[in-house]
Amino acid sequence: MARIELIAATAFGLESIVADELRKLGYENMEVQNGKVIFTANEEGICRANLWLRCADRIGIKVGEFEARTFEELFQQTKALPWEEWLPVDAEFPVTGKSVKSQLFSVSDCQAIVKKAIVEKLKDTYGISWFEETGPRYAVQVSILKNRVTLTIDTTGKGLNKRGYRALAGEAPLKETLAAGMVYLSYWKPDRVLIDPFCGTGTIPIEAAYIGQNRAPGLTRTFAAEQWPNIDEKYWTKARKEAEDLWQRDLPLMIYGSDIDPKALRLAREHTREAGLEGKIYFQKLPVKEVRSRFHYGYLITNPPYGERLGNTAEAEVLYRELGDVFSELTDWSLHLLTALPKPEIFIMKKWDKSRKLYNGRIQCHYYQFFGPRPPKKQNTDEI
Template sequence: MSRIELIATATFGLEAVVAREVKELGYEDMMVENARVTFAGDNDAICRANLWLRAADRVLVKMGEFKALTFDELFERTRALPWTDWIPENAVFPVQGKSVKSQLHSVPDCQAIVKKAVVEKMKQKYKKNWFEESGPRYNIEVALLNDTATLTIDTSGAGLHKRGYRKLGSQAPLKETLAAAMILLSRWQPRRVLIDPLCGSGTIPIEAALIGLNMAPGLKRAFAVEDWPVIPKKHWLKAREEALEAVSRDRDLQVFGSDIDGEALNLARYHADQAGVGGKVFFQKLPVSELRSKRKFGYIICNPPYGERLGDMRQVEELYRNMGKVFKELDTWSFYILTSHPAFERFFGRKADKKRKLYNGRIQCNYYQFFGPRPPRRGEGDTFIGA
């Protein structure tokens, strides 16, 4: 198809990050709204967006958008959309829904009506009254907001945060999409050292290494759309070959993670190997109080405990005090810290230069940004050490 309207969904607060990524892929015809970036593309755009977008949640095909004040209106306007351009007669096509501030507030009813409308459209095309639903999967969503219905098909399948490298679980993991967004918001450059001194199972350092090596985050996973006959296999072959050729495997990175939890660090090393960056990111067991670096300029990006999920509040506040003391010694570094604690700056001992509201799951957080001085254009090497 020559022109397709696509939606890259995003967590609230990350729309501008996703929009920048879409633009860097070469798609400039876009509109940025709450929790989504709508852009125009083609078959290749579907493949490339799924493979390359680091901070987006999903990539959807936008089938249509219209006012729907009655169930009849929802049915007729849904049936008028070109479903059979996408959906084959053996497709599995469940319908999910949501409704916010709309007269059609019964989500189950809306889902049933959309399903019936799609079936009626398919009856016209395929000249049959019953569909087996044994083929590829097409997840349809009807989203109603202020009486406007948006109909989409999900091309991603599993959310884009599922890169394919996190095979084993860990306590309170940070989503890969949020970790990548934190790095992209910091404007970190691969020639600079990056340390996460509270790395847990390693998500931030691993995502930094993927960015530093220009590795597409979706290379190690499959997507629902790969099974769709409407997208020829040649488009996926082209997109994956393009992504493999883009990897800068010879680039030297200085990406480090440390933690006091040895079991979490074992997971981090395993995940780094699974992600293909095992030789590019380094982990060690180390308390925050012993963090040192010989380099004059660098980045610390971390997601410390909040006191809501891990440990009690007093322990967390003491950790923030220790972070403030240790980071103060790295007076030419930049720090980027995500936490939901409302008094973080007071315990850290310094007011952030900038803060941004982000969501870690359903937890509202602030992303505190402390800017160090701009380094010389070319810097010296560095070593990450303990005390």
């Protein structure tokens, strides 16, 4: 099997989580950069990364990287790359791009030049002058940052956040990859209770259940590279069997979601059914101020409304004060909240222990974590 350089693209702030996910999959040779993790694997690694990574956006094959300040440099160095190793004669290979702080700032021109360079290389390889592009899709991306060009082929297709359970979305939906990152960062364990008091359409509870059951998030979907002749079907079969074998379907969970929006709750229940988690997650219509629990050492993990996202700031502040009141009564719990509202400790009435900058779409947020005490080692952490 070949050694392939791959790029796991991710939202800013989630890079270290993706790197940790890759380590747990057994991949150690990696480099963490802003918005991506570069790692080395084989064909089977392409399959496993797509199936298992919860917080990455997509997996790309790194075809080449070089400096380019002129269109001629871009053309010649692109043409010199081994495109024939991946693109069969009938490949469909659209080119998309982006350019930041570079002399080659015209994205459309860069896309056209990369496309032409690949065509010229394939002409030399296959000895034909026209390509029908009727075969499998190999989406090429040209990314230029400070004159440094990176060329990749996407293996994923639809983003990795597309788990398959959320065909419908409510207002201001939280991306699945970000929700999974929030659960990871909380250090929640499946033997502890988890409540999302602003659950919306259920993304945080569902992602927590996937993590708790050790369920590969991509298990029920397909990927672009599954259609490629370059990757033998046996690798996909082996990777999916591994995921099926590691899925702890019958693991009991204590995951709850509440909200005041009946439409959002209907969607949450529908998404839970689509995810195959009916009977594992429980939802109820409940204002945040009425949230209670008879359990100890639990976790509140949530993405409350805030002015930039829903409603207005004054209304959001009322909800945060109510959340603070609830948290003060849950004396041995932890609170983990994602918000764009500054200084939430004013409303939570406690200084946060840890903060991390994350992006909810294009909105810059912070993930504030208020850690509760650890349960005694010999004490049962279930209900008293």
